[in-house]
Amino acid sequence: MTEITSTPVRQVRPATEGWSQKLDAEGRPLLQFGSPKRGKPPVHLADLTAAERVERIKELGLPGFRAKQLATHYFTHYTSDPDDMTDLPAAGREELVAGLLPPLLTEVRRLETDRGDTIKFLWRLHDGALVESVLMRYPGRITLCISSQAGCGMNCPFCATGQAGLTRNMSTAEIVDQIVRANRALAAGELGGKKRGETTPERVSNIVFMGMGEPLANYARVVQAVRTMIAPQPEGLGMSARGITVSTVGLVPAIKKLAAEDIPVTFALSLHAPDDQLRDELIPVNSRWKVDEALDAARAYFDATGRRVSIEYALIKDMNDHGWRAELLAEKLNARGRGWVHVNPIPLNPTPGSIWTASEPAAQAEFVRRLVDAGVPTTIRDTRGKEIDGACGQLAAAD
Incomplete structure (x- = not known):
């Protein structure tokens, strides 16, 4: 910590405590604007627009209205549990939910x-x-x-x-x-x-x-x-x-x-x-x-x-x-x-x-x-x- 004492007003300068700031090649605090490359999370219903959700459902061979049903469970009832979604056909329900509402x-x-x-x-x-x-x-x-x-x-x-x-x-x-x-x-x-x-x-x-x-x-x-x-x-x-x-x-x-x-x-x-x-x-x-x-x-x-x-x-x-x-x-x-x-x-x-x-x-x-x-x-x-x-x-x- 350094202080400026030439004025009657006490001025403490910023300094890290217990850790060291990462610095760039010129000795300035490093700024990271780009995201490091890592494995992407699974695609989720909330990553898709309403139209994209319908298309994804149709690609799975299901009628498009199932997208709205899934969205209702997630965005209105706040659930991703297939057991709560009794309006979806029992056959294939768990696979559908796992595919579009992954944890x-x-x-x-x-x-x-x-x-x-x-x-x-x-x-x-x-x-x-x-x-x-x-x-x-x-x-x-x-x-x-x-x-x-x-x-x-x-x-x-x-x-x-x-x-x-x-x-x-x-x-x-x-x-x-x-x-x-x-x-x-x-x-x-x-x-x-x-x-x-x-x-x-x-x-x-x-x-x-x-x-x-x-x-x-x-x-x-x-x-x-x-x-x-x-x-x-x-x-x-x-x-x-x-x-x-x-x-x-x-x-x-x-x-x-x-x-x-x-x-x-x-x-x-x-x-x-x-x-x-x-x-x-x-x-x-x-x-x-x-x-x-x-x-x-x-x-x-x-x-x-x-x-x-x-x-x-x-x-x-x-x-x-x-x-x-x-x-x-x-x-x-x-x-x-x-x-x-x-x-x-x-x-x-x-x-x-x-x-x-x-x-x-x-x-x-x-x-x-x-x-x-x-x-x-x-x-x-x-x-x-x-x-x-x-x-x-x-x-x-x-x-």
């Missing part, structure tokens, strides 16, 4: 906290890769934080997920299956209980792509998964695009591409620093696309979709929580107009003795005050799952 996620372990209102699932994929997702009950909604990659190639020094690098991209169906499995758990009453007077349906209502991986580095599969999430049942999960948040550390070309998809998902930019000097160290992809480029792309997303952008900002003691940084952030956001953005400061999960620890309450309050005084809508993020390493930046998928 994708094997539950290794689950941990619960928040009086049973938060569950972290550890899943093993077909090739042994491990991923995690976190299911959370809030008043009026049920949120699932999902993974889009096994590991992550963005190499941010504060994030547990990135320590081992990128194992591989997840398939569309592996992404979607996290939701189906969560809905199955909800239907079985495994996530706490409804509060008195609560009328929320017992299924996932909100998705945040803030689990393992950089979603926009697995662009095609993530977008296809989102389209499956919002497709009406039984062709998909029948979710609202407005309840889905796609987060990125700032892959500018992919942000622009997402804006053109005509899917009104909520877009979140994990910024964490408004100045390039610090963000270069904190978010290595900033060496490719600088703060202003990322903010320009975020503003363009708002212009294209009308959806207010979220700026995620983990408050780290003496590193990025200085009052002047709040003012610089407000200046940069307001320079691009008003009403297009909302800031979510996230109290970092504290680690005793670490440089990566939460801001002091007074510093956090001052940071928020300066943003609000500048007219920037700001809400402290309510984080869940800290006790089970299920909160932001903690997903490491250790077996």
